[in-house]
Amino acid sequence: MTRFGGVALWVAVVIVALCGAGLFLGTAGATPTAPMDVWSDQESDATVATTGSNAALATTGSNAALTTTGSSVTVVTTDSNARLETDTSSSHPLARMVHDEATDPDDGDPAEDGTIETTYFTITYHEEYEGAAESIAAIADDHYVVLHQKFGLELPAERTRIIVGPRADQPCDAIGCVDPLNRVWLSTDQRSVLHHELVHTIQLREHWSPLSHLSPPAPGEGAFIEGTAKYLDASPAALERNARFDADAIELTPYPVSSTEYAERALFVEYVLANHGRSAFDAMYLEGNVDALEAETGESYATLRAEFDGQLESQRERLLEGGAVLPAFTHTPLEPEPGDEITLDARTPAVVEALDRTWYPADDPAAVTFAWDYTGDGEIDATGSTTTFELPDDGNWSPVVTLYATVDGETHTATQRIVLSGQGTLEVIDVSGPETAAAGESLTLTAVIENDDPRPVEDTVSLVIGETVIDSRTVSLEGGERVALELSGPVPETLEAGEYALRVQDGSDHASTLDAGLTVELEAASDRTDSGAGVDEGAGETDDGVDSNELETGDTDGSSVGDAVPGFGTATAMVALAVLVAALLGRVRPRS
Template sequence: MTDSGSLAGSTTTAQSDVIRTDYFEITYEENERAEAEDIASYADEYYKLLFQRFGVAPVEGRVAVEVVASNTVECDGVQRAGCYKGVGSRIVLTSADRTVFFHELTHRFQDDAFSLAPGAITPEVVVEGTAQHITTPPEKIAKRASFDRDAIYFTDENADGDEYDELALFTEYVLHEYGREGYDVLYTNNHPRELESVVDEEYSTIIEDFYAQLDEQKARMQDGGASSPGFTYDPFLVERGSEVTFDARTPDAIEAIGRTWYNGEVESYEWDFDSDGEIDATGPTVTRTIEDPVDKTVTLYVTVDGERLEAAQTLLPAVAPKYSIQSVEEGTGTFDYSGSDSWGDIAAVPGQNLTVDVAVGNDGGVGGSETVELLFRGEVVDSTRVTVASGETRPVTLSHGLPDGLEAGNHRYQIQMGGVQSQEDVVYIVEKVTADLSPQYGGISVESSLKGGTNIETPVSTGTSTTVHVPAAITDPYGLSLPVEMKLYLDGELVGQKVTTISSSSVSEGFDITTPEDPGEYELRAVISDERDVLDGSTETTHTLVVQDKSRLDQPVVARCGPELRDYCSILIESVEAPETVEVGTEAEFDVNVRWKEDHIDSLPFSIEAGVGEQTEQIETEMNPDGTGQITVTETFEETGEYTVTVRGLVVHRVTVAEEVETAPEDSDSDGGGSDTDSLADGSTADDGSDRGTSSENRSEDADNSDSVSDLSTPGFGVITVVLSVVLAILILQRSR
């Protein structure tokens, strides 16, 4: 590749078949070098005035241009003098005709200005109509157009070259009726309905008004058409604090194609550089120091034949913000969706408010402000302007009220910001779904401290912590995962609430509650609700909670049993051998006598939770062959007070820990004394044969009925002594006779 030298109006380099300007890379076929050099001489001027005029950032890299030797080039199946190829973003030309070049360059400009979403429809009245209008004198358009409303369509149907003039009539009408503000909308948006954003009229009304004035428009365009004020400036990209020269006269490049920006006598040029409505300078050209070109708008007022026209253009900074859409997350109004009958990824319900949380960033070298828009089904439904510093990420929330009559199915939404668009997401609109809290999903269940496990018929003990389980599900054809709020009431009082997600598969939420202190029957009521108003059907369920006094010993408790402690067995508590009073700092043992609830005899090992107060542990032991056994709880008391001994949450004994415990006097009739008792859960004691305040008659009766035998090594009136005394008495009696 060798440098071909300098061409008029631009700096170029070439190697045999390539010429590069500041903004173009022009390749040419054999014998087309002269055409390519001609194009290179003016190409940059059209590029700069087009992007400056509409305030659109230049494309990245050079624009590709091909100059071919044939007389025509195929474009969408039609032979033409030039074509813009969207694939590869290149302009293909058969000659150096300025009008053709400018027309195709406008299409390349539209690629960046429109920021088209995949599948977006762009009517030919915008694509070809605007390109034809900016490059062709109004008189020529009027001469060739039929001004027949049936020849002017607003669809994306490909237009033939001889239809371009018909389509350009709408652009001319918008310029005449709405000035540069409406005119610029057509060149920077892919659909004419966007005119609604600057015109206080419905899109359909705009079209009908256009059709109604075609005859008047023909005469107007034959007389030169509407003026299109504007300006260029030098340098092309503005540095901070630099001097910039503004020129409101029709550029030479525009006059070279037979066009002008002003149809009539220009009487004055006025400039507003601060967007405050005040005139800061006058004249066709002015020089101004621009301190900060980012988001800088300059407004020009031009009076033509007594009519004051306005043109506001946003400057192109040399260092500009580079916006990005970093994340898009669905907020309220949507829920997860995994239905097999569609490819939507979230779901919503008609009439609800859809919110989208967006994170936008700026990777450019300077901060700036830009509008973030939410598009639903291709239309902007919400927007907000945000300022993002260089290197900063900002959160933005946009919302849209989904219409009540929106049909079920997939609907696309998208975020766009400063020419950058997110990938399209899909929201699947669904009808109401059925909630189910019915018993087929298990109903409310309660973990019982009396029996253990989870069973809806099991009573619970008073004043005990337990867990209430509430299963819930929805019946729907969509495969939804729906966020809901679940509340639990005990006799009308809210005792628990949490947010969970339910689906067609039952999910169970557990609520930790403390049971009432008084025995009785209480109503448990579970309620689910969703802010999206999606649910129909059963959204609440009730259950009668039976609360019993936890001191009752006739209730079975559950223990793990079996060789590997994997099974569950029910046991009954018979009695407790334990002291009623313990001295602080001493260790005490509490022996709980138990037996199998069922009528079977074996010596299976078992494990059960037992302890003093809140200090419980799993105690492993084994039943005797006769089906009875003993659980021993050992505790050293470091503080005085009242304590309870519990087995599986059931209070089986109460003990008082005191600073000092009085020792009872020894009694020769006692079995050795002591403070051990056989206690029941209510604190009463069983008779163990000691006197402990009982009458002599009772003691005598107990002695007569006793099956126990004293230790032979212990002095006293044992059985042998009694027998010997009786024998000796008989012998003495016989001798006395």
């Protein structure tokens, strides 16, 4: 077995153990199993043994991980019995694949009696859950878009899997969960359950990892993961009704196992939002760790916990009055380009109102006011719950908009990123380099590269002499960013003596090409031989050895790394991966 094969096998074993351990993000009110409680894996290549809540895992093969990711989508799309239907009753078009017959799935495998495709989801369902799947398909895209826009996140390019069927067929003891492969499992079409699990899909992409379950939970982890999801899916009245407002009874670190514990972890999230604002809430949700929360609030977790305990009674009254303000906005078009006209809307979206929530609980909702800062300069550019403006198209503008919402005399702030489609273009704005060179010698030139666009860009910059590319580098720049780049390479020995223009160009389409303003004069090969007079044979041999070494190592510019792009080499990456897997396996220990 090759060294790579051995590492891959260990990685596969870890994946099998994770899938077999029931490491899933569940839905509030569903009485899910606690983290590390074990579900029975029905695959023939994996077995799981457990002693109560302290899971001991064992596997007899690495094929189980592959089995759980079976090509169900491919099977669906190539089914000769499938017929395509369309439905435009939703705000997002969807396509439906209906199968004339399909076998019932084993526990933990996707149901495939039918498939519905929406803009962002592929929904497979058990035949008895067709109605639930259709209900989910009608609203899932709208919930998904609001969650991404509200937090300035880019929507995934690939569809997310939703599997609808009996609870007994799910890999978790809950009415909904998200597995480590980021598939959503649902046995109900309840809107709040769908919203909860979609929150988890974002957490799984942004920061959460199933590997976190291989060690004891970090302080407050239960609130960071399940608390934020529960807060976003439940009404303030439901949280007040289900929670115990008893500091001694509330735990925030373990993952919840009852609707009461879910609500209590959501209480901490609501407290953070009410007392430290939207930015602190975002730190909890998008980064999911204590360090981010402490950095945003300027307080230690211990202090935050003590403050939370001391305000429980007043928090109860606040929840009965509608809870904390969560300022946010949506926009159309969904992913605009620079120069497009965009409309911002601070009103609570219909999908949020359908959860019995409002972003702006107020004594007099009609008195809530809104103001907008388009450019981040602190100046108010517009007022009103909606506003329209043209997006700047230069790199001086960061695609971020700030909303100020004043509710009952108190102003709340939300700063959100606008996700722009496409990417910017690099521009070569200045170059400097030598005026003469000789064939076979190294030539070095410095180019100043700029991204004069609000969108980030990654592109290739090349140094060209005549029509020959002698060096290329990959450059990544944020909007408005500028960098000085050194390009270096050997002048081709095949070039004849004469004058050649040096130029720097970007990308394969050479959208930006700048003549260096330099003409390199190459000497003829015979002239180079003549000019070497006075150099003895031994010195020539020494020079040849140095040149050979430089060409072999790629070190043509005098640096120790040559023209290589910074980063880990293959060997280093493999060693790091092996050490990581070994460390993870060494950290597996029971959890009480």
